[in-house]
Amino acid sequence: MNMFMEKAIENANKAFSKNEVPIGAVIVLDGKIISSGFNKREKTKNALHHAEIIAINKACKKLKSWRLENCEMYVTLEPCPMCAGALANARIKKVYFGANDRTSSDHLFEKILTSNRLNHKCEFQQLEEYQESCAKLLTKFFKQNRKS
Amino acid sequence: MNMFMEKAIENANKAFSKNEVPIGAVIVLDGKIISSGFNKREKTKNALHHAEIIAINKACKKLKSWRLENCEMYVTLEPCPMCAGALANARIKKVYFGANDRTSSDHLFEKILTSNRLNHKCEFQQLEEYQESCAKLLTKFFKQNRKS
Numbered sequence: 001m002n003m004f005m006e007k008a009i010e011n012a013n014k015a016f017s018k019n020e021v022p023i024g025a026v027i028v029l030d031g032k033i034i035s036s037g038f039n040k041r042e043k044t045k046n047a048l049h050h051a052e053i054i055a056i057n058k059a060c061k062k063l064k065s066w067r068l069e070n071c072e073m074y075v076t077l078e079p080c081p082m083c084a085g086a087l088a089n090a091r092i093k094k095v096y097f098g099a100n101d102r103t104s105s106d107h108l109f110e111k112i113l114t115s116n117r118l119n120h121k122c123e124f125q126q127l128e129e130y131q132e133s134c135a136k137l138l139t140k141f142f143k144q145n146r147k148s
Numbered sequence: 149m150n151m152f153m154e155k156a157i158e159n160a161n162k163a164f165s166k167n168e169v170p171i172g173a174v175i176v177l178d179g180k181i182i183s184s185g186f187n188k189r190e191k192t193k194n195a196l197h198h199a200e201i202i203a204i205n206k207a208c209k210k211l212k213s214w215r216l217e218n219c220e221m222y223v224t225l226e227p228c229p230m231c232a233g234a235l236a237n238a239r240i241k242k243v244y245f246g247a248n249d250r251t252s253s254d255h256l257f258e259k260i261l262t263s264n265r266l267n268h269k270c271e272f273q274q275l276e277e278y279q280e281s282c283a284k285l286l287t288k289f290f291k292q293n294r295k296s
Contacts, residue, residue, distance in 0.1 A: 047214040047238035048196075048205055057196055066195040081260045082233025089230050090195035106263055112229045115254055 004028050004074040005098060005130050011038040011051065012076045012137055018043060022137045025051040025075040027059045027068065027092075034071070035059040051075060052083035056090050067091050076134040077101060078126070084112040087122045094123040098134030152176050152222040153246060153278050159186040159199065160224045160285055166191060167293075170285045173199040173223040175207045175216065175240075182219070183207040199223060200231035204238050215239050224282040225249060226274070232260040235270045242271040246282030 004026055011024025015038040026036040037054030041047065052075055059068050068090045078101040079087065087095055101109065113122050152174055159172025163186040174184040185202030189195065200223055207216050216238045226249040227235065235243055249257065261270050 041214050045212050045214050046205065046208040047216070048201060048208070048234060049214075050237075053196065057194065060194040060196070064193050066189050066193050066197075068195070080233055080237065081263070081266070082230055082237050085228055085230025085233055086196060089198075089228065101265070106259070106265060108260060108263055108265060111254070111259065112256060115229070115256055117249070117254060117256060118229070 002074070002096075002127060002130070004033065004072075005076075005096065005127055007033060007036065008051075008074045008076050008098070009130075009134065009137070011036050012134070015039045015051070016137065016141055022141050023051045023075065023077050025055045025073055027055045027071050027073050029059075029063075029068075029071045034062055048082075050080065050083050052079055053086055056086055056092075060090065069093065072096065074127075076130070077138065078109050081108050081112060084109050084122075085118075088113060088115075088118040088120050091120040092122050094125065096125050096127050098127060098130035099138065100126055100131065150222070150244075150275060150278070152181065152220075153224075153244065153275055155181060155184065156199075156222045156224050156246070157278075157282065157285070159184050160282070163187045163199070164285065164289055170289050171199045171223070171225050173203045173221055175203050176220045176222065177207075177211075177216075177218055182210055196230075198228065198231050200227055201234055204234055204240075208238065217241065220244065224278070225286065226257050229256050229260055232257050232270075233266075236261060236263075236266040236268050239268040240270050242273065244273050244275050246275060246278035247286065248274055248279065250283075 012022040016022035035058035037051040076098040160170040164170035183206035224246040
């Protein structure tokens with residue numbers, strides 16, 4: 001059991017309970033969670049408010065720096081291009097994700113994080129033991145939403 | 149002369165005067181500028197604070213919507229992956245940029261904006277008549293910074 005991913009899932013569940021697409025994230029520095037976020041695009045009516053962006057925003061404020069160089073992120077879903085770019089821009093050391101993004105046939109996530117264009121390469125790793133639980137949460141949400 | 153790009157350049161100049169990498173943007177709806185932004189990563193110590201993200205954030209607040217469907221952006225430099233992803237997520241109709249990004253050998257910007265992964269395709273066009281002036285502003289900034 002990975003305590004940090006469990007916390008990210010807790011955040012995803014908070015999003016679910018508020019009728020938002022259930023994705024959650026935490027940022028960890030020196031073994032401690034320094035910020036967290038869950039998707040709140042509908043509530044705040046803001047296209048930028050993905051879990052990852054909210055967590056990065058809070059971490060920059062907390063550390064008073066745009067460089068999150070020794071920080072790691074745990075997020076329930078493989079990040080979208082915006083969030084992948086933000087991870088690189090914030091110089092996050094490594095991102096661990098739960099479910100992979102099945103719509104991502106063009107591997108943009110990997111292309112962005114391994115791009116020579118960016119000054120920083122953020123490492124990435126799927127925690128495969130979380131694939132099922134993180135994906136199920138999303139499926140459940142979309143099924144429920146289609147019904148209502 | 150493109151009035152909107154001229155305004156974006158004005159914003160880039162504001163960034164320059166505050167010792168930030170000089171990039172500026174505006175968002176236009178129905179022929180009017182509804183929001184603008186310039187890079188302030190150093191001042192706010194926030195990795196997310198690129199010109200485009202600031203402008204999108206303001207536009208979402210102004211329109212009380214995460215969907216900026218009929219909006220267009222004018223920005224002085226070809227957007228980075230984070231900002232390209234944000235343009236798609238915000239469903240911006242079209243982005244016009246001044247200088248192209250010479251470091252972008254892997255064409256990530258185009259790959260992100262034409263990806264089938266995203267629900268929305270944001271059109272894009274370089275205003276080639278602005279390549280030189282927008283690029284020069286950046287060169288001048290980096291030269292000055294290297295000296296000091």
